[in-house]
Amino acid sequence: MPILSASVGLTRYRIVEEVEDDLIRSIPNLLVKYAFKDIDHTAEERSFGWVNMDDMLDDKWSISPPEKGQYYTFSLRLDTRRIQPAVLKKHLQIALNHELEEAKKEGKNFISRDRKRELKEQVTLKIRARSLPIPAIFDAVWNVPDNRLYFACSNSKVLDMFEEYFTDTFELTLEPLTPFFLAMDMLGEDAAQKLESLDPTYFVG
Structure with a gap:
């Protein structure tokens, strides 16, 4: 101020x-x-x-x-x-959907908790890099x-x-x-x- x-x-x-x-x-x-x-x-x-x-x-x-x-x-x-929660939620869901599609190709129908946490960190970092402080x-x-x-x-x-x-x-x-x-x-x-x-x-x- x-x-x-x-x-x-x-x-x-x-x-x-x-x-x-x-x-x-x-x-x-x-x-x-x-x-x-x-x-x-x-x-x-x-x-x-x-x-x-x-x-x-x-x-x-x-x-x-x-x-x-x-x-x-x-x-x-x-x-x-600052990342808006709605923006993070949207892009995290996109990443999870893509991850689940890749998992199904290998015969899996779920994403592990650790992988979900890793994806959230990756999405957060990606959005943060694109936003201006x-x-x-x-x-x-x-x-x-x-x-x-x-x-x-x-x-x-x-x-x-x-x-x-x-x-x-x-x-x-x-x-x-x-x-x-x-x-x-x-x-x-x-x-x-x-x-x-x-x-x-x-x-x-």
Whole structure:
């Protein structure tokens, strides 16, 4: 989701560790190292990685650098191939019918369970290779001096992927800034016990 949209759902993070100057200088190189790999000409089901926030096709940051003042900007690109169940069912049935015809020539009237499973895998791979992956883009803005990062997504599965890939790339840990952790950040860790004992207030009777 573009972070410059009229409305956007954001997930806020803080980076747990102190970010060393050497790591900050290496951010552009690490983004390229862990950049998105295209799967248009393969049969892969999914691919994800970093791309330029200014252009989803730029995985070398040749159009513009990731540095924007005190911020680093980049996007997580996720390409996924989806096969409609009805399409798979149709072509699997065609393959099974053909297989049964060949089996009858050898005096057999059935297809083994293992062969059916094998045919399903072959048909799935064939259809996947013929379908184009659907791209999705999720922008990230990293405020380096403040140790804060903003990610334009709130989907739990995408967040898990982003957090894990961010750690793989930069060897840093992201902590979601939920209301509880924001309060901890403002009041200090000594307030943790009091915060945990708070009861919710209901404003609607």
